[in-house]
Amino acid sequence: MSFVGLSDSEEQRMLRAIGVGSFEELLAAVPKQARLQKPLAIDGPLSEIELRRRFGGNARANAAESAVSFLGGGIYDHYIPSALNALAMRSEFATAYTPYQPEVAQGTLTAIFEFQSLIAELTGCDVANASLYDGATAAVEAALMARSQTGRARVVAAGAIHPHVLQVLTTYLDGRDLTLVAERGGQVAAEDLEAALGPDTACVLYQHPNFFGLLESPQTLHKLAHDAGALVIAHCDPIALALLEPPGATGADIVVGEGQCLGNSPSFGGPLLGYFACRASLVRRMPGRLAAETVDRHGRRGFVLTLQTREQHIRREKATSNICTNQGLLALRATIYMGLLGREGMREVAELCVQKTHHAALLAAAIPGYRLPYDGPFFREFVLECPADAAAIARAGIERGILPGVDLGRFRPEWRRRLLVAVTEQRSASEIERWADVLRAAGGKG
Incomplete structure (x- = not known):
């Protein structure tokens, strides 16, 4: 079917096929007071030039289109x-679909395997x-996998975990x-x-x-966690892992994030990309898709989907998850990003984040009325306690073309004077x- 709209004759043919005489008759079951009795107040068709001008103005x-961003929080x-x-x-990447047929999807499967x-x-x-789908659902899938593996029910979420992750867990x-x-x-x-x-306790997250x-x-x-017989789920930032010791090497059973x-823009808060890794003994309970290496009948190297544990592919009672879609295009971008930067490039990005974040923190802490409430080591972002409401400082920053940080009062009212500030490379x-000038100017407001 064409995607440019239906002609009158096409509409009539469809109505005849379903046994109604008109579009209004089709809507007869909808109460009249709930139906719009006049055309929608929208403009007529626009040319490409006009569309570009309108959306550019929006x-x-x-x-965020021109502001300098110190936002973080995930x-x-x-x-x-x-x-x-x-x-x-x-x-060919933007239009690729699920690689069910390996004979025609070797490019997609290779990219997944590399990821x-x-x-x-x-x-x-x-x-x-x-x-x-994202880091939050990856954490939930890890918790459900741990419950299935251990036969225990309780999940312990320890410390300052992102409130959105906790909300999804609670759901x-x-x-x-x-x-x-x-x-x-x-x-x-x-x-x-x-x-x-x-x-x-099934696991500690x-x-x-x-x-x-x-x-x-x-x-x-x-x-x-292990002394209590529980599994460990580490929810980690992949850029930080370029510097930090890998959690899987120190005993984490599952690592998500x-x-x-990794090469994807913040956009308007998405789309996002969850990753999920674990030790080999848990692989048969792993949710989602897994691409694996094999050989064809001529002995040539190739890739296929394997160990598919979702209910669409195996008996429902044997399924471990109903997750069926991976973020293929975003995972591809992450793969290209890591491949372009390499080990040293990833490490350099992480080091620049550490250096610039600590420089900003020292600068802010020297401004009267501001302080760092926590003493522990930090990576790419830090909490800044402010002399005024963080929301007021955020508004003042926007006026100066600066997004100064995430207002933590959005999550808890007792955090209303705290900014979460992220400084990337x-x-x-x-x-x-x-950014520091915004803090100096806005500090007395609120």
Whole structure:
């Protein structure tokens, strides 16, 4: 069928086929008062020039189009190499569908296999899947997998985990099966976690770096969880893993996270990219798709989908997940990004984030009325306590072309004077100074 709209004759043919005389007759079951009795107030057809002009004007009305961003909280403004867009925007990638037929989908399967290999190396795990919807649903799938593997019900979420991840966990789990261990001083306190563990604990979930940007103590958390017979789920930032010791190498059973920062733009909060990796003994319970290497009948190397555990492919009672779609195009972008930068390039990006974030934190802490409430080491973002409401400072920043950080009051009212500030490798010294000027000027407002 053409996608340019229906002609009158085509519409009449469709109506005759379903046994009605007119479009109005088709809507007879809808109460008359609920139906619009006049045409919608929309403009007529526009030319391509007019459309570009209109949408360009809409884009320029968005502060983020030209503002300098210090926003973080899970979505970050990292530099995207030009070569990435040149490759990922090729039509054969943009229009690719599920690679069910390996004989015609070797390109897609190869890209998925490379993504899995890179994520496995980055996380220190044995195997990774083809990707999931986002970091939050990846965390939930990991928790459900841990419950299935251990036969235990309770999930312990430890420390400063992103509130959105906790909301998704709460949606999926019975409230009695989710224990939240509050952060203390911004991080997980070992004694608090130990007190929360028990024989019914399926897994411990922690975020590293956590929601406040602070680094946790993975080896301590891993030992406490394993001593209680529970699995460990580490929710990690992939850029940070270029510097930090891979959690899979220090005992994490499952490593998940948000992969937007790997070559995908912040856009308007999405689309996002979840990654999922685990140790080999858990692979048969892994959700989503898995591309694997094989040979064809001539002995030539090739790739296929394997170990598909969703209910569409096997008996429902044997299925481990109903996840059926990976973020193929975004995972491809992440693969190209990691391939372009390489090990040293990823490390350089991470080091620049650390250096610039600490420079900004020191600058802010020297401004009267501002302070850093947490003492722990941090990676790419930090919490800044302000002398005025963070929302007021954010509004003042927009007026100056600066997005100064995430207002944490959006998540808890007691955090209304706290900004979560992220500084990526893109931010220059002059931009950081402009950001500090916003703090100085707005500090007395509120």
